[in-house]
Amino acid sequence: MALSGSLLLRRGAMRRCPVCGQGHLFRRWFLMESACPGCGLVFRRAPGHWLGSWFLNVLVVQSVLVAGISVVVALTWPARLNAWSIGLVVAVALSVPALFFPFSRTIWTAIDLVMRPLDFDDGVDPGVELSQLPPGGPRPRGRPWERSSPSPDSPGRHDPRESGGSR
Numbered sequence: 001m002a003l004s005g006s007l008l009l010r011r012g013a014m015r016r017c018p019v020c021g022q023g024h025l026f027r028r029w030f031l032m033e034s035a036c037p038g039c040g041l042v043f044r045r046a047p048g049h050w051l052g053s054w055f056l057n058v059l060v061v062q063s064v065l066v067a068g069i070s071v072v073v074a075l076t077w078p079a080r081l082n083a084w085s086i087g088l089v090v091a092v093a094l095s096v097p098a099l100f101f102p103f104s105r106t107i108w109t110a111i112d113l114v115m116r117p118l119d120f121d122d123g124v125d126p127g128v129e130l131s132q133l134p135p136g137g138p139r140p141r142g143r144p145w146e147r148s149s150p151s152p153d154s155p156g157r158h159d160p161r162e163s164g165g166s167r
């Protein structure tokens with residue numbers, strides 16, 4: 001995968017496809033396209049893929065609530081929380097998860113791509129990835145532990161510079 005983790009996360013944070021930067025990934029606020037219209041990335045990369053975005057959403061809501069309650073308590077101490085404060089907390093607890101929902105999905109997709117780089121069955125057009133390769137040509141494909149060692153059925157390969165050539 002040629003894309004840097006920071007670029008993937010920045011695109012995800014802007015509700016864009018992490019792979020190609022395409023926007024308009026949501027038909028409605030809560031209704032995401034199943035695949036990116038720009039590059040073809042299938043967003044649900046594995047069964048249970050969106051559990052990560054739910055976790056991300058819960059994390060953000062909890063953080064906002066803890067920070068907000070801390071500020072309210074610090075400002076009103078030693079008075080007890082009144083109905084307005086409790087109403088504000090409830091409003092935040094209900095609105096933040098809804099507002100953050102699409103961001104949680106694209107950010108999670110970016111995080112997942114950082115942890116598990118693109119594979120052939122992700123649906124991405126190979127041309128999209130090749131067009132974003134850094135100067136100097138493509139990186140060797142395959143898992144690092146598979147491409148570093150010479151295969152045992154190819155005798156006479158002692159020069160490591162020759163590995164990675166044609167089979």
Ligand SMILES: [Zn+2]
Nearest residue numbers: 017020036039
């Ligand atoms: Zn895309």
